[in-house]
Each structure stands twice: as C-alpha cells, then as structure tokens.
Amino acid sequence: MGSWWEGIDESRLLIAPDPGANENGSACLLSLRHPKSGNRASYLLCNGLLQELHWFKQPYGSWFLGDYVSEDGSLYTATPIDPVFIMLPIFEDARMKKGDDPGKFRQLEEILFVNDCPGYRHLFSMAEDCMEVVCEIKEVGSTKFFRLDDTKVLAWLLCKVSQLKQTLPALDQNYAAREEKDTLVDAVSILGEYLKEDTWLKLLCNHFKLDSLEAKTIVSDFEICPTDAGSSAGSSNFSQGKNTSEKKAGRNVKQAKKAKVETESRNIKEMFTRASRRRN
DSSP states (O other), rough: OTTTTTTTSSOOEEEEOOOOOOOOGOEEEEEOOOOTTOOEEEEETTTTTTEEEEEOOOTTTOOOEEEEESOOOOOEEEOOOOHHHHHHHHHHTTTTTOTTTTOOBHHHHHHHHTTTTTGGGGEEEEHHGGGGGGGEEETTTHHHHEEEEEHHHHHHHHHHHHHHHGGGGGTOOHHTTTTTTHHHHHHHHHTTTTTTTTTHHHHHHHTTOOOGGGGGGOOSSSEEOBBBBOOOOOOOOOOOOOOHHHHHSOOOGGGGHHHHHHHHHHHHHHHHHHHHHHHH
16 A cells, blocks of 8 residues: 555554555545544545544454564554545635635635645645535636635534434344434534534534533544654654543533433443444
C-alpha cells in the first residue's frame, strides 16, 4: 500500500477495508483535526476513501506479525468516514459568520489552507465533490465559491439520523426491542461523537427537542488515533492515545439510570461486533 507506514518505528497490525486495486494501491497518512475535539488525529487516505484510525486494546490476545508474535494484542482499525464531518469545522470557520450574517463565500484553496494542518490540502478534489451537499455555491467564470449553509447542514444530519435509526435495530434483537425515542437518542449520540456540542449537535438536539445531556458520547472501547503535533503529515506515528479511564470520567451521569438497558443490550460497539461475527 505505497509508503504510508514510513516513520513508524515498529510493526503494527492494521485492519482496513480494501478500497480497490486502482492507482497501485497508493495510500497516505494524514494529520487532521478531529471534528469534535479539534485535536490532531490520524486518518488514512487510500484511493479516494478517507478512513479514520482507531486503536483497540485487547489485553488477553496476541497477533502474528510476519514471523513473530506481538504479545500485547492491540491493533489498529481503519473505518471509512464521511469527509463532510472532517471538513465541517474548517468550512464553518472560513465563512466568518457573525450573528445573523450568513458569512462569506470562499474558494476551496482558501478554505483548505490550514496553516498548521497541511493534510487538508490532500482533500481538495474530495471536498469539491462532497461539500456541495452542505454549502451554497456561486460560480464566477470557471471558479467556484463555497459558503456553509446551516439549513443544508441540518438536512444532511437528519438524513444521517434516519439512516442510523434504520440500521441500529438490525444489529441486535435486544436493541430492536428498544423504544423509538431511545433509538433516536442513540443515533444522535453516535453523530455527536463527530459534532461540536455548541453548534451542530445543539442544532440537532433542538430539532428533535432532546436534552443535550441525552446525546452524550456512547460507551466505546475504541479510541481515535491522535497524532504527534510535532510530526509531519507524511511521517506521523501511531499512538495509543489517552487512557480509557479519562473517557470513562466524562461519561454522561444518566448512564446510571440506563444501567439495566445496557446490561441487556450491551453497548453499541458490541452490537456491531456480534453482527459482524454472524455475517462471517
């Protein structure tokens, strides 16, 4: 897969979808800002498919890596992510919106020029195709100017919620028995992992008349792979990231009230895992 692993000083196991055998399987590791936290995170761009890297800790397992065994059992997974999530924050900043003013139209070259994150420049052709769904566009000659549109963003988010509400009940029979309101909350909370709480998540919660506390991040054993801020996008090392206990400390206090539900249906990550095993 090209030379995306350059700069990594030890062998790691990466599980990723096969994007196809075009362009000689070229891939590159990008350092971008996570759309919710704004922290640097690692993403894999392979043949036009953007994938988010996660670190998964399996303390009681091991893996064969070539001719030797890695004893710690941890691995990395790359899962496809809609590029719109990644680009929402920089398009939001680029329009320089103030109050009721809808903001400015900008060229893609300007929007994707982020001083401390050159990785966004690799997303130029991708941004031109996918950001039309959430932006107003003006054409002057052969030049396009983009401006993020709140109404279009909300419509796009509602489509995502609808897709999740249809998908989640199919993952687990216990989950399928949940009430529609609970399924809605879970769908919004999944999207909330990639949305800033004071803007898009708030907009989504207001639309559904949900308390923002209900839409806090769901329990997960996966962690986003952060990127060393001092590394270049082409040579960023994988990192194990923050201790999972830090995430547990920030969980929604309402989880205590939902303990019985989670005991019966487990968490959403486990549902995906069981569904995947049944398919295999």
